[in-house]
Amino acid sequence: MCAARPGAGACDAGAQRRVSPVTGRGCPRAATLCFWQTPERAPCPPRELETYLHAHIPLSRAMQVSVVQAAPDEVVLSAPLAPNINHRDTVFGGSASAVAILAAWSLLHTRLSAEGLASRLVIQRNTMSYEQPIVGRFTATAAAPDAEAWHQFVRMFRRKGKARITVVSVLHFAGAVAGRLEGEFVALGMDQPA
Incomplete structure (x- = not known):
């Protein structure tokens, strides 16, 4: 498969060439994300998703976001305090929100890719609650929506192209819930206007 790997400068010889649903480009720049996966198969390698995020969403690299887990039912991202610190020596609220959004977006992106559905995925609105200050490395965990909601989403996307x-993403720090994001995402077909 033509999935970008760290240090890969071009597609593997004989690999099937794919085009990124985000950029419309082919290999070598993190062109695909686990297109060979389906929800029933093994999870996407975390390093694949991390490489994809850093290549296509540069803020994730600047925030030093790492992927802990990338599975069709759950994505877990992690970020350190240092590049996300505020004037009170805690994680900046905007950084915490950005990591939570990235986790939810990554979950949907991974699931849509697994279904073979090329889309432009954007967040339309969100609410964020902060439960406690974060003073070190933290995680954001996005869990798959219930099966019925997912089925309706995919059916509508296939029918209307939109x-x-x-999706909910929960922040954790030191074993406790530190915040919660609820985000509404829109998937647009590649032929839909932005």
């Missing part, structure tokens, strides 16, 4: 779905 669909909305809500």
